[in-house]
Amino acid sequence: xxxxxxxxxxxxxxxxxxxxxxxxxxxxxxxxxxxxxxxxxxxxxxxxxxxxxxxxxxxxxxxxxxxxxxxxxxxxxxxxxxxxxxxxxxxxxxxxxxxxxxxxxxxxxxxxxxxxxxxxxxxxxxxxxxxxxxxxxxx
Amino acid sequence: xxxxxxxxxxxxxxxxxxxxxxxxxxxxxxxxxxxxxxxxxxxxxxxxxxxxxxxxxxxxxxxxxxxxxxxxxxxxxxxxxxxxxxxxxxxxxxxxxxxxxxxxxxxxxxxxxxxxxxxxxxxxxxxxxxxxxxxxxxx
DNA sequence: TTCATTGCAAAAGCTTTGCATGTGT
DNA sequence: ACACATGCAAAGCTTTTGCAATGAA
Numbered sequence: 001x002x003x004x005x006x007x008x009x010x011x012x013x014x015x016x017x018x019x020x021x022x023x024x025x026x027x028x029x030x031x032x033x034x035x036x037x038x039x040x041x042x043x044x045x046x047x048x049x050x051x052x053x054x055x056x057x058x059x060x061x062x063x064x065x066x067x068x069x070x071x072x073x074x075x076x077x078x079x080x081x082x083x084x085x086x087x088x089x090x091x092x093x094x095x096x097x098x099x100x101x102x103x104x105x106x107x108x109x110x111x112x113x114x115x116x117x118x119x120x121x122x123x124x125x126x127x128x129x130x131x132x133x134x135x136x137x138x139x
Numbered sequence: 140x141x142x143x144x145x146x147x148x149x150x151x152x153x154x155x156x157x158x159x160x161x162x163x164x165x166x167x168x169x170x171x172x173x174x175x176x177x178x179x180x181x182x183x184x185x186x187x188x189x190x191x192x193x194x195x196x197x198x199x200x201x202x203x204x205x206x207x208x209x210x211x212x213x214x215x216x217x218x219x220x221x222x223x224x225x226x227x228x229x230x231x232x233x234x235x236x237x238x239x240x241x242x243x244x245x246x247x248x249x250x251x252x253x254x255x256x257x258x259x260x261x262x263x264x265x266x267x268x269x270x271x272x273x274x275x276x277x278x
Numbered sequence: 279t280t281c282a283t284t285g286c287a288a289a290a291g292c293t294t295t296g297c298a299t300g301t302g303t
Numbered sequence: 304a305c306a307c308a309t310g311c312a313a314a315g316c317t318t319t320t321g322c323a324a325t326g327a328a
Binding site: 093095096102104106108109112113116117120121122123124125126127128129130131132133134135136139 | 247261262265271272274
């Protein structure tokens, strides 16, 4: 996923390539870990961008549609997103008190899932595992 | 979990056993599957109850605390709850073509998760595993 | 009597939308 | 020029809260 893909996608939908969309795309591309719309907005503001919250909210669905990000979880009452990176799948532990998200990856766990799917003749494409509980600090 | 437990819990917290709390408790006890606060409110209204939304919102945390229900997922932008039934946890395979849901349970998988959480000092309360792909028929 | 509880309506917080203006094609 | 995009402020929704009245212990 690079800017070229993004632009082709935008064009092919009959939409327009604009400065604001570019700024948002770039910022998300540079983002590691989770973010919510407000954080994204603030980060752009700090960099001197003049985007509005409305544009953030209007662009996020496009980024989801093109597969750049996905909605992870609504911890409190707002949405959280995360960049999809083909090379680094991982699962999540989510603290029910402070909302912290701990990413982890377990090859054994992945293999186990593959086995279970084989047994059921289910062709696995992707999965999502979220463990809810209390982080070290909040217990 | 029965009304006796509920009343003891309420009393032991120095709170009061009221008609409204009873009504809400009864209604949740009779609920199968997921619900959100609005649905619960409407169902009570239809049965002639005079509860207010405020009481629904104020009582739900008590029901969560006593373990009658748990927050399942914020699908859209509002909270969803589900009655806890100790005997039947399971995970899901979801067919991306026909939408079929296959439930499964793997003790090994559960144990593995417990281990991972221990390693991170994360106190696990619940989890949700969803595998997306194609079922036997749809491949 | 004494606090907790309730309902109401107002407030709060996140997200969406109408509209006039601006901009890519 | 035309259609889509943008910002702003207002509206929408779910959830929370202050307050006066009510009710349980």
